[in-house]
Structures are given as C-alpha cells and as structure tokens.
Amino acid sequence: MTAISPWIFLGLAIVAEVIGTSALKLSEGFSRLWPSLVVVVSYATAFYLLALTLRAIPVGVAYAVWSGVGVVLIAVIGWLVFGQKLDTAALVGMGLIVAGVLVLNLLSKTSAH
Template identity: 70%
Template sequence: MSPYLYLLIAIVAEVIATSALKASDGFTRLAPSLVTVAGYGVSFWLLALTLRAIPVGVVYATWSGLGIVLIASVGWIVFGEKLDAWALLGMALIVAGVLVMNLLSKTAAH
C-alpha cells in the first residue's frame, strides 16, 4: 500500500479521534472516549508505517498541517465554532506550505 495512503488514513483517524475527544467531555463519556483512544492508536500506527518511506519532516508537516485544517473545519461544521478571515488565511497558508513541501521540495519521497 502507498505510504501516502497510510498517511491520509492516519490523518483521517486523528481527526476522528480529536472530534471524539471534544465529544468525550473530558473523558466523562465512555463511547467518545473509546473512539478517541482507538483513533489515536490507529493514527500513530499508520504514521509509523508512513515513516518507513517518507522523511519525518514531510510526514509530520503533512499530518499536522492537514489535521489542523480538517479539525478546524469539523469544529466549524459539526460543533458550530467560528472561523474568521484570519483563521481561513492561516489555514490556506498551512495548506500552501504542505503543498510546497510535498510537490516542490526534494526532501519529499516521489
């Protein structure tokens, strides 16, 4: 399986886990708490598999950057949290940085 597919699934698992963490209400609700633990476990396992083929800096920048954008989007859509123009600009810059690292940098695995 492609390391980038592992990375994509790791990012999705982390976003699910973080969403469940908010829903767990400080680990006082069992089901979201279990989803949180399982989601982070899957995410880190797949992240470890990704690191076999892609440099750690690229993996972490992609994982954390896209995770930030996705979880902020989930916060906005699911939890009704506000995103102002500055937040949107910041997220656009994060995506731009991830794209530069993955598409233009010679550091990334191709």
C-alpha cells in the same frame, strides 16, 4: 501484489487522528465512555499508520503534512459540526498551511514520492 503507498497510510493516519480529535471534544474530558473509547482506538490507529508511513517518508515531511492537513480538517469539522466560528485570520492561516503542505510536497526534493 502492489505495495500500498506510504501516502495512503499517511492519509488514513490523518483521518484516524481527526476522528479521534473530534471524539475528544465529544468525550467531555473523558467523562463519556463511547467517545473516550473512540479517542483511544483512533489515536492508536493513527500512530500505527504514521509509523508505517515513516518507513518511506521522512519524519519532517510526514509530520508537516499530518499536522497541516489535520489542523485544517479539525477546523472545518469544528465549524461544520460544533458551530465554531472561523474568522478571516483563521481562514488565511489555514490557507497558508495548505500552501505550505503543497510547496513541501510539490516542490521540495525532501519529500519521498
């Protein structure tokens, strides 16, 4: 049996965190039960998967990818689902975040492959 790549764990951790953050918006300050429960379960799952990720990927690299991809995904969800506006500066900033994550993963020797 092949071991699961730590990058898969990191990707799933990011998805869980994005689900939790989206539910956080829907929880209306934890005043709605079901979205609040989704927040707790999603964040617990995200941190568990992140902990598994950190067995093989350096914490700085994992957190840079986690936060960068998470920021972009949440901004896109905010735009698509919640009707939040993204101006040119926001789009440029997110492009720079994506570029930074790509540089870190493709060019840095710090990243575990």
